[in-house]
């Protein structure tokens with residue numbers, strides 16, 4: 545008999561439920577045309593410069609990547625006006641969340657986070673045997689006063705997902721500063737800004753300038769506006785001291801070769817990024833109009849996804865799936881009357897509304 549003795553911490557971990565992959569839906573439902581509006585990807589695809597850089601590098605993949613991601617870090621340092629040793633690059637920002645958990649959390653510690661928010665914060669904490677203290681959103685937005693009150697002597701990390709996934713809402717600079725000003729010593733505020741490049745609100749914090757003033761770690765990614773989700777490149781920005789602690793837990797070749805060159809090329813293609821931002825803004829406004837036409841409530845978003853009201857999230861999710869449209873049911877986030885819809889191309893959004901209008905139960 546095979547007997548395993550895993551760590552107790554694993555008992556509490558539920559497997560991550562990702563947006564359903566297109567091919568799986570095609571196979572399961574016998575459909576030929578399926579669109580995915582479920583994982584907040586950039587529907588316009590990567591910058592041509594990123595593709596060119598990957599093609600150029602493809603015949604070198606017998607080589608290990610640069611373990612320090614020197615050129616990418618150099619470019620990021622220039623982009624943000626930081627030093628290279630204020631940047632840690634990861635296999636997606638998911639990996640930075642894991643590094644943070646490994647570097648800071650052990651049994652007896654806790655993290656404080658909103659509910660609902662991005663699921664990987666909880667995963668990282670549970671994996672390390674730490675507790676998770678959840679503070680409900682207020683009006684779909686982080687309740688910073690509530691988060692502050694939840695912090696205790698065992699708190700090591702407080703996560704602020706800004707804009708928040710799955711609601712798309714932001715915390716403004718003034719509110720964030722008031723919170724950081726009273727943050728107890730020894731607590732790191734993790735500002736997850738995966739969707740920062742999509743934000744159009746003037747009130748959004750310029751968090752980079754906070755690095756030297758507060759114990760913050762900023763998370764950014766190439767998976768969203770830069771459209772490189774499949775390559776897995778994300779990064780963290782903080783003080784040299786904080787980054788050096790995360791570097792201790794990092795594997796030597798954590799960011800793949802193609803990811804490094806594509807991320808570097810994408811970062812430099814500012815026009816392409818700006819274009820994605822503008823197209824997303826238009827898609828967002830059109831989405832609101834379509835909701836209003838149908839008297840559907842929605843949460844105003846600063847991202848490339850929108851939370852919209854439905855009567856029953858699971859039935860609406862299934863109805864759309866049967867019509868070849870994959871979205872996320874809010875019930876995974878504890879929002880049984882919402883769907884989270886990633887904003888696609890205009891063709892995709894037309895398909896979405898067509899499928900939505902066809903459904904009887906929504």
Ligand SMILES: Cc1ncc(COP(=O)(O)O)c(C=O)c1O
Pocket residue numbers: 583584635636637638639662705708709736738739764765766767773776777778
């Ligand atoms: C808020 C937030 N943070 C982090 C991530 C992880 O991104 P990455 O692809 O860089 O691991 C996501 C992905 O959906 C996200 O929504």
